[in-house]
Amino acid sequence: MYNEKLAIIYDEVTARNPGEVEFHQAVNEVLECLGPVLARHPEFAQHKIIRRICEPERQIIFRVPWVDDSHEVQINRGFRVEFNSALGPYKGGLRFHPSVYLGIIKFLGFEQIFKNALTGLPIGGGKGGSDFDPKGKSDGEIMRFCQSFMTELYRHIGEYTDVPAGDIGVGGREIGFMFGQYKRITNRYESGILTGKGLDWGGSLVRTEATGYGSVYFVEEMLKARGDSFDGKTAVVSGSGNVAIYTIEKIHELGGKVVACSDSGGYIYDEKGIDLSSIKLLKEIQRGRVEEYTDTHKHAKFVKGGSIWDVPCEVAMPSATENEVSGKDAKKLVENGCIAVGEGANMPTTPEGVKIFLEAKIAYGPGKAANAGGVATSALEMQQNASRDSWTFEYTDRRLHTIMRNIHKNCFETAEEYGSPGNYVVGSNIYGFLKVAHAMVAMGVI
Numbered sequence: 465m466y467n468e469k470l471a472i473i474y475d476e477v478t479a480r481n482p483g484e485v486e487f488h489q490a491v492n493e494v495l496e497c498l499g500p501v502l503a504r505h506p507e508f509a510q511h512k513i514i515r516r517i518c519e520p521e522r523q524i525i526f527r528v529p530w531v532d533d534s535h536e537v538q539i540n541r542g543f544r545v546e547f548n549s550a551l552g553p554y555k556g557g558l559r560f561h562p563s564v565y566l567g568i569i570k571f572l573g574f575e576q577i578f579k580n581a582l583t584g585l586p587i588g589g590g591k592g593g594s595d596f597d598p599k600g601k602s603d604g605e606i607m608r609f610c611q612s613f614m615t616e617l618y619r620h621i622g623e624y625t626d627v628p629a630g631d632i633g634v635g636g637r638e639i640g641f642m643f644g645q646y647k648r649i650t651n652r653y654e655s656g657i658l659t660g661k662g663l664d665w666g667g668s669l670v671r672t673e674a675t676g677y678g679s680v681y682f683v684e685e686m687l688k689a690r691g692d693s694f695d696g697k698t699a700v701v702s703g704s705g706n707v708a709i710y711t712i713e714k715i716h717e718l719g720g721k722v723v724a725c726s727d728s729g730g731y732i733y734d735e736k737g738i739d740l741s742s743i744k745l746l747k748e749i750q751r752g753r754v755e756e757y758t759d760t761h762k763h764a765k766f767v768k769g770g771s772i773w774d775v776p777c778e779v780a781m782p783s784a785t786e787n788e789v790s791g792k793d794a795k796k797l798v799e800n801g802c803i804a805v806g807e808g809a810n811m812p813t814t815p816e817g818v819k820i821f822l823e824a825k826i827a828y829g830p831g832k833a834a835n836a837g838g839v840a841t842s843a844l845e846m847q848q849n850a851s852r853d854s855w856t857f858e859y860t861d862r863r864l865h866t867i868m869r870n871i872h873k874n875c876f877e878t879a880e881e882y883g884s885p886g887n888y889v890v891g892s893n894i895y896g897f898l899k900v901a902h903a904m905v906a907m908g909v910i
């Protein structure tokens with residue numbers, strides 16, 4: 465569906481941002497959907513909305529020096545890309561992982577613009593992080609790194625400007641250290657500057673569970689639209705972090721059975737269904753490896769180096785990282801009878817894989833729609849902070865559930881309206897884009 469104008473813009477973006485392959489991939493996926501939108505809305509071309517949307521409003525890159533446990537000075541690179549603030553303050557997580565460079569943060573920030581628009585809540589798009597590797601670091605090292613990171617970041621963020629949160633490598637512990645440092649430097653207790661905070665100091669119930677629960681709610685809606693449900697379904701969930709854990713929990717609650725999950729060392733297969741309390745203990749408390757699951761569950765298998773997508777399932781939930789589902793994996797999933805895919809991670813399926821899912825006409829929920837529950841609940845945390853209130857678990861979960869249902873409905877209806885029924889890639893990209901584009905037109909050339 466690429467028209468000539470969009471192809472030119474895409475070429476400009478790749479030339480302007482050399483080597484940032486993940487960013488190119490994310491832009492390409494959105495632009496590919498926008499041909500029919502430009503045909504209906506010539507004003508977007510006139511206002512150069514697409515070119516503007518592809519250029520971050522602000523990109524901050526900074527040095528993060530810190531001292532490790534052997535008293536050696538270490539230097540990392542910190543990033544915050546404030547991509548688009550048409551709908552609200554920049555909002556999006558921080559990722560600490562050695563693979564982080566500007567291209568990763570830009571792809572995540574770009575995705576975040578449309579994801580956040582889909583939530584229907586007043587949040588713009590941004591993302592940040594560092595190439596710091598938290599693996600094997602002591603609590604003291606993590607704290608000193610987070611303090612140094614915030615010593616620069618604090619001047620750029622704020623309740624009304626930019627509100628970071630967690631992503632890969634950044635959870636409650638890191639948010640705590642960063643909030644503490646912000647409070648110390650500024651001498652202000654501003655709850656609304658970060659989300660994903662602890663429950664005793666401004667955090668929201670359900671935020672921890674939200675991305676996982678939300679992606680299951682989204683898949684539940686896709687299944688419902690096809691007259692089906694999770695009941696009795698076999699599922700595979702990649703990853704074993706926060707997103708994967710609460711995806712497994714919700715699938716089990718809805719009567720499905722998750723038989724495999726993974727980490728960077730390999731995957732475990734348990735035909736009786738993954739015992740979630742063991743995974744929680746292993747990952748949340750002991751910070752161990754999934755391989756150790758087989759120490760206590762002798763019947764389970766650990767597979768090193770293979771692809772978790774070889775495990776037959778009806779529902780697949782990629783919840784680890786970008787490009788973890790190749791074309792070959794997607795083909796295998798479809799061959800094995802997979803009928804639904806819900807992406808808990810950001811851009812986990814390669815373009816070849818997406819094509820295979822769409823051609824097979826299975827229910828494919830792309831990350832920017834399926835995993836929007838995390839950031840949506842962050843926006844609910846911001847609401848609670850702004851009103852100095854805290855809501856119950858049940859109420860917050862109900863709000864999350866309604867948000868996910870609405871995202872599904874909007875994507876579903878937009879796909880129909882633009883002539884691609886059942887295509888949630890088209891539905892999510894067009895719906896998210898339209899919201900941001902209309903706001904940008906209204907606000908003039910800024």
Ligand code: GLU
Nearest residue numbers: 556557629630631839842
């Ligand atoms: N990192 C999450 C995401 O990819 C959550 C961001 C947030 O809560 O701000 O959407």
